[in-house]
Amino acid sequence: MSLNIWERLFGKSEKSAKMVAKDRLRLVLMHDRADIPAPMMEEMRREILLVLSKYVDIDEKALDVSLERADGAVALIASIPIRRVHLEPSGAPTP
C-alpha cells in the first residue's frame, strides 16, 4: 500500500500491469482468431512488404499487420506508412 501512495504522488515510471495485459491479449487474440501460426504470419508480412516495395517506399518499422474480428468474420488490417511513391515500378526481387 505504501508503494501505492508513492506511485500516486510521483507517478508510475513503468507501464501499468493492465496495459501490459491488454497488449499481450491483443497479440495473442490476433493469432487465436486467425488460427494462423506466428511464423506464417511473419512470412505473410514479409511477402506483403516485398510486393508493395515494388511500387512504394515503405517505413518498415512502422508497418503494422494485424487480424481483427468483426461481425463474425476475420479481417486483415494493415497499416502501411508510405515514405514515397516510386515513379516506375522497380524490379522487384522475386519472393
Next chain:
Amino acid sequence: MSKAGRVIVVTSGKGGVGKTTTAANIGVALAALGEKVALIDADIGLRNLDLALGLENRIVYDIVDVVEGRAKLRQALIKDKRNPNLVLLPAAQTRDKSAVNSRQMQQVVADLLAEEFTYILIDCPAGIEQGFKNATAGATEAIVVANPEMASVRDADRIIGLLEAQELCNPMLIVNRLRMRMVKNQEMLSVEDVQEVLGNSVKLLGIVPDDEAIITSTNRGEPAAMDDGNLAGQAYRNIARRLRGEEVPFLNLEEKNGFFDRLKRRFQRN
C-alpha cells in the same frame, strides 16, 4: 395463450469464472420478477448448480434419467424452496458429458418450453468439446461470463467464435469479479478494456464486482441475488432486469478505499 420462452446458455470457455453462480443468481432474480424460470445444469458429471441454489438434498431424478426415459420431465424438475417460479433440472453426477447429446438437449428444451417457462437458462460446462456443443444446442441466445483477467478473456474470445459457428451471434457479456480498486490503480483490466479486446460482436449485459458475499451466500445455498444487502446481488438483479428489456444503469462500483478516502473517513468518524 403463451409467448415463446427465451432459451439462454451461460458459458465462458474457461472454468472457475463464475458460470454456475451467474446462472443461479440470474435465475433467482428473474423468478423474483415473476418470470417462470427453468435452470438446466448441463455440466454432466460435475453437478454444481444444485449447490449454488441449496437444492442438493432434493434431487431424485436428473437430466439423464429424463432423456433415458426413467423419469418424466416433471418428476425431475426440483422446485425452489423459496420461489415456486424457479425450477432446477439437475445434471447427473455419475455420468459423463456424452450422456445427453445435442438432439436430446433440444428435446428437453422443447419440452420445457411446452411447460410455458418464460426463461430457460442452461449452465454450460467449461471447455469447448462435446459438452459445450450439447449444452449450446438447445439455446437461441448466449451469455458469456468473463473475468477481467487474461486467460479468461482469451477463452471468452474463443467461445464467442464457437458460438457464432453455432449461430449464436452477438452474445451478451458479463464481466464478473471486477476489483474496482485494482482497476483504479491500473492493475486490472477494466470493463472497457475487456470490451475493446473482445470487439463489437459482444454486448455488455452486466458488471459484477468481486464480492465476498458470493462465497458466503454459496456456502449457505442462498444465491446473493436474494439478499438486498450486497453489491454482487444487486448487480445480478440488474442483469435480470436488463434481460427483460429494461434500461438499467450500470452500478457505480467506485470503491471508497483509497488512502485519502480512508483518511477522510477516519476524520469523519472522529
